[in-house]
Amino acid sequence: MNHLVIAPVLLPLLAGILPLLPHHPTMRQRRLFSIAAVVAQLGLALALMAAVSDGKILVYTLGHWPAPFGIVLVADRLAAWMLVITTLLALFALLDAIRGADTAGRHFHILFQFQLFGLNGAFLTGDLFNLFVFFEVLLIASYGLLLHGGGPERTRAGLHFVVVNLVGSTLFLFAVGTLYGVLGTLNMADLAVKAAAAPPENVALIRAAGLVLFGVFALKAALLPFHLWLPAAYAHASAPVAALFAIMTKVGAYSMLRVHTLIFGAGAGPAAGLSEPWLLPLALATVIVGMLGAVASTHLRRQVAWLVVASVGSLLAAFGLATTAGLAAGLYYLPHTTFATAALFLLADAIARRRGALGDRLDPGPATASPRLLGGLFFVAAMAVAGLPPLSGFLGKFLTLHAALDHPLLPWIMGTVLAGGLLGLIALARTGSLLFYRVLPSEARAAEPWPALVRETLPIIGLLLLGLGLTVGAGPALDQARAIAAQMLEPQAYIQAVLNPGGTP
Amino acid sequence: MEALMALIIGLLTGCGVYLVLRARTFPVVLGLTFLSYAVNLFLFAMGRLTIGQPPVIAAQAAGYADPVPQALVLTAIVIGFAMTAFVIVLALKARAELGNDHVDGKQEP
Numbered sequence: 001m002n003h004l005v006i007a008p009v010l011l012p013l014l015a016g017i018l019p020l021l022p023h024h025p026t027m028r029q030r031r032l033f034s035i036a037a038v039v040a041q042l043g044l045a046l047a048l049m050a051a052v053s054d055g056k057i058l059v060y061t062l063g064h065w066p067a068p069f070g071i072v073l074v075a076d077r078l079a080a081w082m083l084v085i086t087t088l089l090a091l092f093a094l095l096d097a098i099r100g101a102d103t104a105g106r107h108f109h110i111l112f113q114f115q116l117f118g119l120n121g122a123f124l125t126g127d128l129f130n131l132f133v134f135f136e137v138l139l140i141a142s143y144g145l146l147l148h149g150g151g152p153e154r155t156r157a158g159l160h161f162v163v164v165n166l167v168g169s170t171l172f173l174f175a176v177g178t179l180y181g182v183l184g185t186l187n188m189a190d191l192a193v194k195a196a197a198a199p200p201e202n203v204a205l206i207r208a209a210g211l212v213l214f215g216v217f218a219l220k221a222a223l224l225p226f227h228l229w230l231p232a233a234y235a236h237a238s239a240p241v242a243a244l245f246a247i248m249t250k251v252g253a254y255s256m257l258r259v260h261t262l263i264f265g266a267g268a269g270p271a272a273g274l275s276e277p278w279l280l281p282l283a284l285a286t287v288i289v290g291m292l293g294a295v296a297s298t299h300l301r302r303q304v305a306w307l308v309v310a311s312v313g314s315l316l317a318a319f320g321l322a323t324t325a326g327l328a329a330g331l332y333y334l335p336h337t338t339f340a341t342a343a344l345f346l347l348a349d350a351i352a353r354r355r356g357a358l359g360d361r362l363d364p365g366p367a368t369a370s371p372r373l374l375g376g377l378f379f380v381a382a383m384a385v386a387g388l389p390p391l392s393g394f395l396g397k398f399l400t401l402h403a404a405l406d407h408p409l410l411p412w413i414m415g416t417v418l419a420g421g422l423l424g425l426i427a428l429a430r431t432g433s434l435l436f437y438r439v440l441p442s443e444a445r446a447a448e449p450w451p452a453l454v455r456e457t458l459p460i461i462g463l464l465l466l467g468l469g470l471t472v473g474a475g476p477a478l479d480q481a482r483a484i485a486a487q488m489l490e491p492q493a494y495i496q497a498v499l500n501p502g503g504t505p
Numbered sequence: 506m507e508a509l510m511a512l513i514i515g516l517l518t519g520c521g522v523y524l525v526l527r528a529r530t531f532p533v534v535l536g537l538t539f540l541s542y543a544v545n546l547f548l549f550a551m552g553r554l555t556i557g558q559p560p561v562i563a564a565q566a567a568g569y570a571d572p573v574p575q576a577l578v579l580t581a582i583v584i585g586f587a588m589t590a591f592v593i594v595l596a597l598k599a600r601a602e603l604g605n606d607h608v609d610g611k612q613e614p
Binding site: 129136147151152156160163170178 | 537544
């Protein structure tokens with residue numbers, strides 16, 4: 001049994017617990033420890049990606065109880081891909097946080113590691129109930145992180161976020177309970193087998209439970225009409241936390257992809273294609289609503305939050321095509337949109353801090369300090385998010401549209417994605433010109449010291465460089481995305497690896 | 506017994522949904538608690554309702570109580586308990602920082 005599979009779950013758990021032992025490390029020690037833990041997780045995630053690159057599916061049976069009786073962790077290409085994206089994002093969010101945001105409240109680094117524990121576990125688990133448990137772990141940590149720093153606005157946004165997610169968790173349990181009551185198992189591979197062989201009188205119950213699950217994942221992913229919690233929560237979180245939260249909506253998208261290709265995939269008999277009539281129209285509506293929200297925003301951070309909503313729409317529209325090319329386009333778009341929106345959140349904070357009382361309000365104000373550097377970064381990030389050539393956002397959208405060419409809803413998809421792109425462009429162009437061109441006359445500011453400026457912009461530049469890497473390395477990245485998509489649409493290999501590890505039929 | 510159980514779960518869920526949609530934080534917290542009670546009973550019932558059956562293998566047992574939902578419900582209770590505690594503290598914090606117990610923190614006329 002390969003212990004590499006459980007390492008990305010155990011490492012953040014230990015890294016979260018160790019600093020709690022009565023030793024009272026200094027802030028510097030905490031930061032170094034936290035960074036070291038995230039770098040080690042990145043190494044583990046890359047090692048895992050290399051280990052599954054040949055299409056092998058690694059199964060880890062906890063306590064050596066064979067599936068479906070014990071709990072399993074499963075690492076396939078998709079899980080490894082998500083782990084790498086998460087740890088890369090976490091590294092840059094942490095680099096931003098150690099500039100001082102982590103001192104605004106207690107236990108930032110511990111909550112951060114627990115958040116990663118929940119995220120990594122959710123990507124690796126092969127058990128539906130454990131998916132719920134890891135969702136709860138990452139949510140509990142995210143409540144703490146969202147409220148980190150305090151303040152009335154944050155508390156108000158946090159209260160809504162917590163209540164909405166608690167209701168979502170309850171629905172998740174109802175769906176899991178129904179599936180267990182009908183099928184008698186919670187192992188996802190076993191659920192797939194049992195759902196395919198379900199007698200006709202149970203099909204309605206299975207479909208109902210599957211659609212409740214879809215609703216829960218839609219809530220986590222902020223798909224229309226469950227998107228209303230996101231803008232306030234993300235706009236009021238501190239910058240590194242908002243950047244890390246860029247992956248949180250993707251957990252919902254991941255779960256949707258996992259459950260609806262594995263349990264309700266093409267081979268699921270009467271329960272097949274459960275979410276297909278819903279996913280694509282809702283995703284397209286989300287793109288438009290998200291972009292309209294971005295155009296209507298009066299604050300920069302809220303605008304970026306609405307762009308996150310729109311990007312979830314684009315991502316799920318690609319997944320909604322339910323073809324290899326569509327899934328591959330979505331999986332290529334996923335890291336791009338995660339890194340680009342995270343960079344914009346960090347940048348919004350850097351800009352807001354230089355505008356004094358105006359903050360991130362989109363009103364003309366005096367020129368910010370270091371306008372060329374910040375303006376240039378904003379320009380690059382905005383191009384990436386709006387999907388302009390030559391950056392990865394354009395490639396992701398192009399691939400989605402290309403994959404949709406044979407789809408019966410092609411005019412709708414084409415029209416929505418392009419109109420959404422145009423709206424995003426309008427919103428970001430207006431914001432950029434307002435922040436950097438239409439400035440009120442003021443006396444020239446002294447140049448800022450370079451070391452502080454470099455430390456501040458390093459995480460932003462790093463995230464944008466990752467996006468650039470996705471553009472330059474689009475060939476290998478896309479090959480990887482296609483390999484993942486092909487593996488997702490052939491769930492038999494996953495089911496065999498979990499239920500029949502010896503390989504004997 | 507099944508009908509009674511279904512009725513109780515339905516009633517708890519209905520009360521929970523109604524209370525969660527109230528405008529004050531205290532009823533919302535209460536509603537979340539009702540919802541979590543309902544889902545706990547629901548999970549428990551998913552192992553089928555049996556009386557006096559052993560959960561582990563016994564020599565003369567005519568049938569068994571399913572132990573898995575019991576384990577699930579324990580986990581759900583622990584998580585639900587922690588969440589209730591957290592949301593109560595958060596509601597108190599919101600009451601202190603926003604000056605009233607409205608979920609949007611605004612004074613009503």
